[in-house]
Amino acid sequence: MSQLLDVAGALYTRIPPTHRPRVKRVANYFLLRGAALPARRPVCHGRRVVFVDFESADLEAYEFIGPAKGEALVRARRSLVSPGTETAVLRGLPGARRSFPYVPGYSVCGRVERVGRGTRGLEPGTLVAGRMAHASHGIMTPASMFVVPDGVPPEEACFIELGIIVLQGIRKSRIRPGTRLAVVGQGLIGQLAVRLARAAGAGPIVAVASSLRRMASAMKPGGADQFVALEGEPDAVGGISAEIVIEAVGSSRAITTAMEAAREGGTVVLLGSSRDLGRNLDWWEIAQRRRLTLVGAHIGALPSADASAGRWTYRQEGCLFLDLLAANRLTVSDLVTWRASPAECNRVYEVLAEGGGEHVGIVFDWDHLAAEAAGNRGSRNAS
Amino acid sequence: MKQMRVAVVGAGGIAQRNASETARSGAAVIAGVYDVNARAARELARSLGGTRVFSSYREALESADVEAVLLSTPHHVHKSMTIEAAAAGKHVMVEKPIATTTEDAEEMIHRCRQAGVALTVNYSFRYLPKVRRAREIVESGALGEIAGVQVVSHQFKDPGYWMGGRSNSPDDWRSSRAKCGGGFLIMNVCHTIDYLYYITGLRGTRVYSEYATVASPGDVEDVVSVTCRWGERAVGSISASSVMRGADVSEERIWGTKGTLVLDTGGLSFYSTRPAGGKKPGRLHREAKFPEVSWTAEWVRRFVADVRAGRDPEISGRAGWENVAFITAAYGSLEAGRPLDVPSYSASVETPELVS
Numbered sequence: 001m002s003q004l005l006d007v008a009g010a011l012y013t014r015i016p017p018t019h020r021p022r023v024k025r026v027a028n029y030f031l032l033r034g035a036a037l038p039a040r041r042p043v044c045h046g047r048r049v050v051f052v053d054f055e056s057a058d059l060e061a062y063e064f065i066g067p068a069k070g071e072a073l074v075r076a077r078r079s080l081v082s083p084g085t086e087t088a089v090l091r092g093l094p095g096a097r098r099s100f101p102y103v104p105g106y107s108v109c110g111r112v113e114r115v116g117r118g119t120r121g122l123e124p125g126t127l128v129a130g131r132m133a134h135a136s137h138g139i140m141t142p143a144s145m146f147v148v149p150d151g152v153p154p155e156e157a158c159f160i161e162l163g164i165i166v167l168q169g170i171r172k173s174r175i176r177p178g179t180r181l182a183v184v185g186q187g188l189i190g191q192l193a194v195r196l197a198r199a200a201g202a203g204p205i206v207a208v209a210s211s212l213r214r215m216a217s218a219m220k221p222g223g224a225d226q227f228v229a230l231e232g233e234p235d236a237v238g239g240i241s242a243e244i245v246i247e248a249v250g251s252s253r254a255i256t257t258a259m260e261a262a263r264e265g266g267t268v269v270l271l272g273s274s275r276d277l278g279r280n281l282d283w284w285e286i287a288q289r290r291r292l293t294l295v296g297a298h299i300g301a302l303p304s305a306d307a308s309a310g311r312w313t314y315r316q317e318g319c320l321f322l323d324l325l326a327a328n329r330l331t332v333s334d335l336v337t338w339r340a341s342p343a344e345c346n347r348v349y350e351v352l353a354e355g356g357g358e359h360v361g362i363v364f365d366w367d368h369l370a371a372e373a374a375g376n377r378g379s380r381n382a383s
Numbered sequence: 384m385k386q387m388r389v390a391v392v393g394a395g396g397i398a399q400r401n402a403s404e405t406a407r408s409g410a411a412v413i414a415g416v417y418d419v420n421a422r423a424a425r426e427l428a429r430s431l432g433g434t435r436v437f438s439s440y441r442e443a444l445e446s447a448d449v450e451a452v453l454l455s456t457p458h459h460v461h462k463s464m465t466i467e468a469a470a471a472g473k474h475v476m477v478e479k480p481i482a483t484t485t486e487d488a489e490e491m492i493h494r495c496r497q498a499g500v501a502l503t504v505n506y507s508f509r510y511l512p513k514v515r516r517a518r519e520i521v522e523s524g525a526l527g528e529i530a531g532v533q534v535v536s537h538q539f540k541d542p543g544y545w546m547g548g549r550s551n552s553p554d555d556w557r558s559s560r561a562k563c564g565g566g567f568l569i570m571n572v573c574h575t576i577d578y579l580y581y582i583t584g585l586r587g588t589r590v591y592s593e594y595a596t597v598a599s600p601g602d603v604e605d606v607v608s609v610t611c612r613w614g615e616r617a618v619g620s621i622s623a624s625s626v627m628r629g630a631d632v633s634e635e636r637i638w639g640t641k642g643t644l645v646l647d648t649g650g651l652s653f654y655s656t657r658p659a660g661g662k663k664p665g666r667l668h669r670e671a672k673f674p675e676v677s678w679t680a681e682w683v684r685r686f687v688a689d690v691r692a693g694r695d696p697e698i699s700g701r702a703g704w705e706n707v708a709f710i711t712a713a714y715g716s717l718e719a720g721r722p723l724d725v726p727s728y729s730a731s732v733e734t735p736e737l738v739s
Contacts, residue, residue: 053629054541092543094553276546276553277420353542 032063040117042066044073046137047369049345051102054092057349059342062135067116070142072128075370076110077154079134081362082162083188084250087352088275095275105134107161109154110366113137122147129157129322134342136366143304146318149326155339155363156325159192159332163321164314166192169271169297170200171312173244177201182242183224184258185272186214188360190248191335193271194224197246199330206240208261213358220334230257237261246271252278259286259294267293336361341368387411387687388450389476390443392464394418394427396550397478398455401505402431404679405453410687414449417442420552440464444471451476451501451690457556458564462487469498474690476683478505480573480710481703483564485726488707492700501689503696504703506577507682512673513651517637518582520644520651525659527641529583532619535634536572537627544625545600558601566596566603567625569710575635576621577706583637585614586705591722592713598626609713610722701728 008027015023036043044066052058067073086104088096109129115122122128131144148157166189175181181202183193186209194205207224209215211231218224228236240261247258250272258268287294302314312320324330337359340348345364351357389411391402395418405411415435418424428436437443443452444467451474454464461482465475475495481504482488495502508514520526547553556562563570580586594607609621635646642655650671658664682698689696708726716723 054539092541092548094543094546094548094550097543097548276555279419279554 029063032065036065039065039068041068044137046135047342048103048133048135048138049105049342049364051090051098051100051104051349053100055090055350055353057090057104057345059345064137064139067114067119067139069116069118071116071119072112072122072140072145073114073137074108074110074128074132074140075113075137076108076132076135076364076366077127078110078158078366079105079108079132079364080158080162081105081134081348081352081364082107083352083356083359083362084273086349087356088273090349090353093275095273103133103135106131107158108132108134108138108140109148109157109160127154127157129160130318131161134345134364136342136369144314146315146322149322152322152325153333155333155336156331157322158363159361160318160321162188162192163196163332164302164317165189165299166196166271167317167321168299168302168312169193169246169269170196171317172295172297173197173246173267173269175200175202175244178203180204180206180241180243180263182206182208182240182245182258182261184208184245184247184254184261185249186218186227186360187248187356188335189271190246191218191223191360192332193246193248194218195222195330195332195335196324198222199324202244206242206261208237208240208257214360216358217335217337217360222331242266244269248272250274252276252281256281256286259290259292262290262292264290265292266290267295269295269297271297273298332361336363338362339365341365341372343369343372384410384688384691387474387690388414388448390414390437390446390449390452390473391416391427391431391455392418392440392443392452393455393478394420394423395455395547395552395554398453399427399430399551401453401455401478401679402427404677405683406431407677408680408683408687410684411451414446415443418552423552426551440467444468444473449473454478457554457562458483458569459556459562462491465491465502466494469494469500469502472498472500474501476503476505476686477703479577479703480504480564480569480707481700482707483562483569483711485704485708485711488700488704492704495700501686501696502700502703503682503686503698504700504706505679505682506574506581506698506702506706507678508574508578509581509698510676510678510681510685511578512676513646513670514578514582516670516673517644517646517651520653520655520660521582521584521637523659525642525653525655525657526637526639526644527657529585529613529617529637529639531617531636531638532579532583532585532613533636534572534575534579534619534621534623535632536567536575536621536623537630537632538571538625539627539629539631540567540599540605540625542598542600545603555601558599558603560602563603564707565710565714566594566599566607567605567623568592568594568607568609568621568713569707570603571625572607572621572623573706573710575633576709577702579635579637580702580705583613583617585617586727587611587613587709587712587725588615588727589722589724590709590713591716594714594717607713611709611713611725704728 112126127148132138179202204225206226207218212229215227241263245258245262246269416428417437454477545558589612592609594604599605606624637644644653654667712723712725
């Protein structure tokens with residue numbers, strides 16, 4: 001088999017580059033069916049967002065093999081853009097370099113259309129949330145799929161993965177009722193951190209950002225008590241003096257800001273995905289003299305099993321996040337600043353590549369795409 | 384020929400390539416690796432087969448096992464690191480550009496000369512077979528007197544490039560004019576300018592530029608246009624940009640009274656009214672098949688051979704100085720708002736009273 005692939009690879013390099021995409025499509029067509037047929041699984045169709053190049057996205061049709069046992073074919077209703085991670089890939093930032101085309105997205109809510117042969121306990125029509133790309137249809141696996149409780153709308157449930165990312169950070173911060181908290185960075189992760197910290201009893205909460213552009217959403221009910229913009233007032237951070245500071249940016253500059261915002265003996269929780277190197281830091285002045293505690297809290301260190309009292313599993317965090325939404329102890333839909341049709345994905349990612357403007361939560365509305373497609377079919381039939 | 388023992392200094396993206404090609408050259412062996420990012424240094428040392436990791440630059444310079452340093456470090460530290468190496472009696476192989484100013488380059492040249500160590504700059508594109516063939520064609524007289532030189536260098540550098548996204552040691556020095564000396568012109572097009580000097584034998588004598596930072600982070604230019612005079616009579620231009628989407632071009636056209644030579648990514652084409660380069664006159668000839676060679680390894684081999692023979696390196700500090708002189712004059716012309724003469728090496732560098 002490997003010899004066959006070597007021969008195919010050698011032949012492929014002899015094809016003129018302009019013809020390669022077509023050859024690749026034809027080859028994929030047969031390879032997919034060749035894999036689906038013996039497994040007795042259908043070939044499914046959908047549309048998905050693809051990064052075609054740096055700073056450029058497009059919506060494309062795609063095919064995939066239907067669900068295996070335990071898996072579900074999900075028709076997406078909403079998918080949430082993870083602004084930090086997806087923008088990092090889009091711009092080729094350190095630690096996030098991928099080859100193109102690249103399929104982004106990992107936080108989706110949708111309805112089960114079909115389950116794999118032999119699957120029990122999951123019925124078509126169930127509303128689920130979990131890891132899936134930005135696509136009209138895709139496969140969710142049991143390990144990363146949650147049944148959405150009644151009353152939680154798709155627009156809130158699609159926050160599932162980002163909710164888990166933030167919840168595990170909140171847990172590691174050991175927030176107590178009345179903890180004076182600061183959150184550095186007021187992007188989506190930062191604002192979610194503010195809300196989940198409040199749900200955990202923290203307060204007062206100071207939101208720290210580089211500029212004022214996201215103040216309006218950060219100060220909504222359930223959000224921060226105070227907003228500090230460092231633009232033009234860089235010394236303001238020294239007066240924050242928080243017991244716990246959550247860093248939600250992922251840059252060495254933000255980590256430094258977080259340490260400066262902590263009071264003596266305070267704790268700094270590193271929640272952002274760090275993408276650069278901190279150099280030339282005066283560790284004595286910034287951390288040692290002030291007896292700071294640094295807590296690593298990246299999602300990558302979350303256990304899939306074997307939780308301890310202070311370390312919940314991925315599944316536990318996901319269920320808790322959905323329960324908080326169901327009990328109305330947490331609201332996230334008001335963080336959505338752009339409800340975009342997937343057909344607008346090129347514009348969405350262009351805005352993100354340029355810094356995101358005032359946007360916080362961006363959600364793709366896949367129902368809108370389905371309605372558009374139905375409308376087009378209707379108008380074709382009418383004509 | 385005795386192999387040269389080289390300390391690799393800097394372990395980022397280009398350093399890894401430079402180091403592996405140096406080892407592959409057969410003319411040198413890697414005596415150890417140093418980087419301010421210790422993890423990057425360890426990883427590079429491991430990939431080189433488990434060579435030594437120096438804990439500081441000073442330790443590398445004090446090692447009797449080191450004959451030369453290969454500096455693949457940010458531009459703004461080339462000068463100080465070269466001077467330290469020269470003082471320690473080590474030969475210096477420095478990544479292009481030699482420095483960010485002619486004054487710095489001059490001091491590097493002087494210090495190396497005073498210390499009796501050799502200095503070379505990594506303008507190894509000269510060793511591309513295509514470039515050497517182009518020089519051969521020009522030297523054969525196929526073009527007659529050169530009338531014009533035009534460069535089009537359009538490509539896309541993603542935002543992460545300027546922040547070290549392609550490196551294992553992210554740093555934003557590339558986006559800083561103070562550290563880098565400029566942007567796309569000094570970082571990338573400097574190679575083209577160097578090999579055009581090499582091919583034509585001409586030097587830029589007067590320049591005027593317009594440049595801007597349109598899309599890239601930091602304050603380094605990502606679009607630049609230079610009008611220049613080459614030698615006495617030839618005239619040319621450089622159009623370069625790192626924000627070209629979907630239509631990359633890398634092309635140099637050299638034309639003269641008897642013919643034309645075009646270099647592009649696929650090879651070269653030339654036309655001559657003379658039977659030159661073994662080809663019939665009056666026809667356009669295309670040469671696209673060139674042997675695959677490691678230009679970096681060739682640079683190392685030539686340098687070691689020159690040092691062992693007691694000769695000045697083929698790509699000397701002078702080549703580095705002349706390159707920076709052209710580029711800084713181009714940058715300076717925008718600030719001055721008028722064309723500037725490109726300083727000449729012999730006049731400003733080799734004058735004895737200027738030697739400190």
